[in-house]
Amino acid sequence: MAIVLGDDQYGKAETRVVRIYRDTDRHEIRDLNVSTALRGDFTAAYLTGDQSKVLPTDSQKNTCFAFAKERGVGEIEDYALALAGHFTDDIESVTSARVEVDEYRWERVAVDGASHPHTFVRAGHEIRTAAAVIDTEGFVNAQWVVSGVRDLVVLKSTGSQFTGFLRDRYTTLPEATDRILATSLTARWRYAETDVAWGEAFGQVRQILLERFAVVHSRALQQTLWEMGSAVLAARDDVAEIRLSAPNKHHFLADLSPFGLDNPGEVFHADDRPYGLIQCAVVREGAPPAGSAWDAPASFA
Secondary structure, eight states: OOOOOOOOOBOOOOEEEEEEEOSSSSOEEEEEEEEEEEEESOHHHHHTOOOTTOOOHHHHHHHHHHHHHHTOOOSHHHHHHHHHHHHHHHOTTEEEEEEEEEEEEEEEEEETTEEEEEEEEEEEEEEEEEEEEEEOSSOSSOEEEEEEEEEEEEEESSSBOBOSOOOOTTOOOOOBSSOOEEEEEEEEEEESOSOOOHHHHHHHHHHHHHHHHHHSOBSOHHHHHHHHHHHHHHHOTTEEEEEEEEEBOOEEEOOOGGGTOOOSSOOEEEOOSSOOEEEEEEEOTTOOOOTTTTOOGGGTO
């Protein structure tokens, strides 16, 4: 039985690109984490160690820095598309490129009530994400963009329940008719096109996710995710699919009875693990095929 090389890819992971704009005395900062992954005619590199068609990962890193200087960053989706297009257009052996970008937010430090022109403080844990994929083989629509947000921590102190669930002989969980619902949300949405006002779209989708989490009376986190995803697709015709991943950040009522204290849903202890992990994809019927959009390096192995 023959042994053959299957799918392969290689790239540079987590290049930290910090771009400072110094055109005026009021500086601007863009703080990125960039990962590249290339596919193409690299069989000889794996089978015989022949590197003649391999663009070094160090060169990919350098390209991320050079593009940040020469072209600027702009919207991270456009930056990712430009990098992916360079690799597929200018490197003969590359047939597919994926570029993933995380952006960390900074806010200006206030001094005497005014924002300082060149001093910043990191703005929370929330991370805006983008991925651009260009594939020159096998697909009519050879470009895909997936935008998203990670570590979006949200909590509602009521308006959530969990009742009527399946029970077996190992079930000890009591039903909850009024509970805290909290999660650190990861949401990624695939666009059906690449001509999009990325920043405006990101802001709208993020706001819809937050609003639906707030106003939907949750009978289960599964239902909440469906309502959030459906609302995004209803509001934006250019979104083909959204995927949501939500760890259930459990909050359990503290037992204060040994101290003669009543606790009517006021004091809780937060458990970080184990946790329920709820995930779903909400897809527009008839949407363009996903192609390589979701084939992230992290899911390769």
